[in-house]
Amino acid sequence: MGLDRALANNGGVKPLIVAGDKGYSVKSVFEYNTNLGVASAFPYRRWNQTEPVHRQPTDLYDEHGIPRCQSCGGETRFLSNAIEHRVLADGQETNVPRQWFTCKLPTSPACKKKQSITLTANPRYTLPLWRTEEAYLAMRVSHHLYERKHRQMRMNFLVGPDDKSIRPKRFGRAWIQLRASAAVFVEWIRVLARCGWDGSGESVVGLPRPTSDGGATHRLAQVRARRRQSGGDPPPAVAA
Numbered sequence: 001m002g003l004d005r006a007l008a009n010n011g012g013v014k015p016l017i018v019a020g021d022k023g024y025s026v027k028s029v030f031e032y033n034t035n036l037g038v039a040s041a042f043p044y045r046r047w048n049q050t051e052p053v054h055r056q057p058t059d060l061y062d063e064h065g066i067p068r069c070q071s072c073g074g075e076t077r078f079l080s081n082a083i084e085h086r087v088l089a090d091g092q093e094t095n096v097p098r099q100w101f102t103c104k105l106p107t108s109p110a111c112k113k114k115q116s117i118t119l120t121a122n123p124r125y126t127l128p129l130w131r132t133e134e135a136y137l138a139m140r141v142s143h144h145l146y147e148r149k150h151r152q153m154r155m156n157f158l159v160g161p162d163d164k165s166i167r168p169k170r171f172g173r174a175w176i177q178l179r180a181s182a183a184v185f186v187e188w189i190r191v192l193a194r195c196g197w198d199g200s201g202e203s204v205v206g207l208p209r210p211t212s213d214g215g216a217t218h219r220l221a222q223v224r225a226r227r228r229q230s231g232g233d234p235p236p237a238v239a240a
């Protein structure tokens with residue numbers, strides 16, 4: 001899974017939250033992330049025709065999956081998450097993510113107690129990070145910007161294209177992965193070239209310096225110089 005690879009590349013450091021489109025909005029993905037303590041920012045998706053069009057509140061949590069006070073039904077304040085280790089009756093061991101919270105406006109002695117819910121009872125609703133948190137909302141908004149990249153890869157490198165001429169006659173996703181990996185490789189070479197890498201194996205030199213235009217003029221000069229070296233671009237116009 002993509003998250004496993006991201007964790008490995010990141011030295012095992014878990015992200016606070018991951019974002020995705022409706023394709024990921026299924027119980028198993030929510031469950032997997034929640035078990036790792038990672039929140040999932042995916043749009044709500046009906047699992048079947050009998051499910052409501054929007055998330056619905058229950059006695060335990062509201063329509064955003066945020067727990068309600070189990071005594072008065074009022075709003076709550078987040079306290080912490082924890083992973084409980086449990087041994088089942090058949091001897092199997094399992095980890096259960098649990099969330100602790102307290103009543104925001106206590107009206108009875110029961111309200112003042114620490115309360116908790118298990119996060120995997122309905123993992124598509126309850127998240128380790130609440131949907132009202134700034135980080136969650138920022139992730140929901142910024143996700144649309146990354147979606148553009150899929151289209152760009154499709155246009156530039158025909159990654160996952162709707163193109164019958166390059167579609168192989170056999171089943172399998174290995175060739176799709178190969179094309180996608182090659183495209184990412186070419187993208188990286190391009191990024192490194194723009195940062196001044198000359199293919200020598202030395203560290204990247206000539207990174208843009210902080211300037212009033214964010215280094216844009218410097219980068220443009222670098223690109224033009226490189227194009228001239230390869231004989232592909234006319235010399236820059238000089239202002240009279």
Ligand SMILES: [Zn+2]
Pocket residue numbers: 069070071072073074103104105106107108111
């Ligand atoms: Zn209460």
